Amino acid sequence: MTTLFSAAVERIDSNAASLRESFGGQRKVSSARPRRDPQWERALLEAEAFVQDIRYGRRPIDHFREAMSTSDFPLLFADSLDRQLYGAYEATVPTWQNYARAATVNDFREVKRFATSGVRGLLSKVGELAEHERRGMDETEYSYAVAKYEAGFALSWENMINDDLNAFMRLPQDLADSARDSEEEFVTRLFCGANGPLTSVYTGGNLLTAALDRDSLQSAITTLMKRTDDNGNPIVVKAVELVVGPGLALQAQEIIDTTEYRTVDPNGNVRIISGNGVAANLRISVNYWIPSVASSSNADTSWWLFANPNGPRPAMEFGRLRGFEAPALYEKIPDMRRIGGGEEPVSFDTEGAEKKIKHVYGGAFVDSRMSIASTGAGA
Known part of the structure; x- marks a missing residue:
């Protein structure tokens, strides 16, 4: 009925019709000639009075507004006046520093790292005038090169003007978080593959299939602490890092806590053990990129142990370019100036603003003796 009412008001304002014609040709109701339907008569009288009041200004404007619904104004009510911008997802907390050694390289050329077996070993008893043992040593070479990684964004001048929610103000922080995520993901690929532990690194003695529990963790730590070098000398491991994906985070923490x-022994005697026997010098690192790198079901069951990377020889090394150890943010210099003065922070040709981030890094797996991994498939 809104359309009929609006059309009636327009005809009244233009004096194109009488009140009688405006309301469907019905005769005006009066007390002298009452109609049969009293309810219809009252409604018609109220409508006549209402229209007359509007026509001659006797009705306040708010009464007229109440007669119009939001459907009468599709343009005015098309956009919500209550708008809110949700915050960005929180970036992952980097953990690679806990189990990989950080290094600095001078340029983009391949860097080499050398490891030797040394001549360390037990002394041999030598008889009178007898020759002593003359030892040799083996050497191993590791190499990698850093590479440049970048990302950026461009905004039009119109976007910057329309940004009443400051949605684009957080984009530089997003780039910084991207650099942090890229480091974590890069190091993850040094020890993790599609099926969990990287097959080129974990084979034979440093690859297990046990599920993560107190007994398997204790056994793995013991194995890692019993490592020996090429000459059979014990490798001292004073601290161990347990690395798991989010699928094992709660289970790992439960073991530690x-x-x-x-x-119960075979005779039925109950033995109470205080402590968990594995928490000493053990820390948990939850790597959230493991499920992204490991595409199989092993992503939720695999776990890794790493010796402290600050020891004589780390399991992995992650290197950054000297002078660019931290990610660097850049912006394109604007080249537009308003006549009469005033710099415009956009390009003259496109009226766009551009920013980017640059980070230079690389790395390699160094010594498989310093790590043990399990697929967890033996659950």
Whole structure:
């Protein structure tokens, strides 16, 4: 009925029709000739009075507004006046520093790292006038090169003007978080593959299939601490890092937080063990990029142990370019100036503003003796 009412008001304002014609040709109701339907008569009288009041200004404007719904104004009510911008997702917390050694390289050429077996070993008893043992040593070479990684964005002048929610103000921070994520993902690929532990690194003695529990973790730590070098000398491991994906984060923390274990021997005697036996010098690192790199079901069951990377020889090394150790943010210099003075922060040709981030890094897996991994497939 809104359309009929609006059309009636227009005809009244233009004096194109009488009140009688405006309301469907019905005769005006009066007390002298009452109609049969009293309800219809009252409604018609109220409508006549309402229209007359509007025509001659006796009705306030807010009464007229109440007669119009939002559907009468599709343009005015097309956009919401209550708008809010949600915050960006929180970037992952980097963990690679806990199990990979950080290094600095001078340029983009391949860098080499050398490891030798040395001549360390037990002394041999030598008889009178007898020759002593003359030892040799083996050497191993590791190499990698850093590469440049970049990303950026461009905004039009119109976008910057329309940004009433400051949605684009956080984009530089997004680039900084991207550099942090890229480091973590790069190091993850040094030890993790599509099926969990990287097959080119974890083979034979440093690859397990045990599920993560207290017994398997204790056994793996013991194995790592019993490592020997090429000459059979023990490798001292004083601290161990347990690396898991988010699928094992709660289970790993539960093992560490447990304060008491109870075991029953074959005779039925209950033995209470205070502590968990594995928490000393052990820390948990939750790497959120493991499920992205490991595409199989092993992503939620695989786990890794790394010796402290600050020891004599790390399991992995991550290098950054000297002078560019931290990611660097750049912006394109604007080349437009308003006549009469005033710089415009956009390009003269496109009226766009551009920013980018640059980071230079690389790395390699160094010594497989300093790590043990498990696919967790033996659950």
